[in-house]
Amino acid sequence: MGRFDGRVAIVTGAGSGIGRATALRLAREGAQVVMADTSETGLVETGNLMPERAEHLRRLVNVANEAQVKNLVSDAISAFGKIDILCNIAGIASTGKGHPPVTENERDEWDTVLSVNLIGTMLLIKHVAPHMQARKLGSIVNTASVAGIRSGAGGNAYSASKAGVINLTMTAACDLGDHNIRVNAVCPGLVETGMTKGCLITPGPMKKPTSWAIAANCAAMASRKRLQRLFYFLPVTMPAISPVRRCLWMAAIPPL
C-alpha cells in the first residue's frame, strides 16, 4: 500500500526538475496527480515517465494567470472529485538577464519573478484551499529556497520572492489551520535542474553543490487542533535531504 493511495495531488512546475520528480514520486506512491506547467514538452516527458496505470492529468497553465489557475482547479475536481494535496513548485530564477546589482534592476524583472514565484503560489492556494476547507482536510507544500532566508543564493527579485513565499506560508497556515489544512514550505539548497544547470558548471563556490545542499528547512505548520494554533518557523541547518523527500514528507496527511 502506498503512502498516497487514494489521494489527489496538484503539482505545479511538473514539467521539469523538482516538480517532475515530486509528481513521479507521488504517483509511484499511489496518488492521482494533476500536473501543471507552461512547458508542453516538459509535461509530455513527465507523463511518459509516469508509472503504468497511474492516473494523471496534464494541464498547460501559467500559475501567474488567475483564469488559468481557476480552470486547472475545476479540471482537477471534475476529473477526481477532490484535491488533498497541493505542491506549489513552479518557479523561475530570473527573466534570463542574470543577477545584476539592485541599482541596475529593471522593474519588469521584479514584476515577472514575483508574479510567478509569489503571486502564482498565492493564486493556487486561493483557488485550491476552499475545496480542502469544505472537506476539512488538506496539505499544501510551497517551494521557497535558501535564497529566501539568506542572501547570496539568488538574485534580488528571486530572493525577495522566496522570502515572500516563506511569509505567505506562515500567514496561509494561520488562515487555514482551523480548517485542518497544513501549510508548509521547503527551502531547497542548490539542486541540479533545468534552472541551475548553468550554475553547476560555473567555476567558483557554486562548484560544490553538496555544501549548498546542507540546506535550511523552514516549516510553518498549523496545528490540527481547533483553537490551538501552533506555528513552527524553523530555519535550521540540516544534513542534506532531497527537497522531493522533504516535500512528500510534508504533503503526507496524517490519519485523523
Ligand SMILES: NC(=O)c1ccc[n+]([C@@H]2O[C@H](COP(=O)([O-])OP(=O)(O)OC[C@H]3O[C@@H](n4cnc5c(N)ncnc54)[C@H](O)[C@@H]3O)[C@@H](O)[C@H]2O)c1
Ligand atoms: N534547483 C534549485 O537549486 C532550487 C533551489 C531552491 C529552490 N528551487 C525552487 O524549486 C522550484 C522548482 O525549480 P527547479 O529547480 O526544478 O527548476 P526547473 O526550471 O527545472 O523547473 C521549474 C518548472 O516550472 C515551470 N514554470 C516556470 N514558470 C511557470 C509558470 N509561470 N507557470 C507554470 N509553470 C512554470 C517551468 O516550465 C519548469 O518546468 C522553483 O520554485 C525553484 O525556485 C530550486
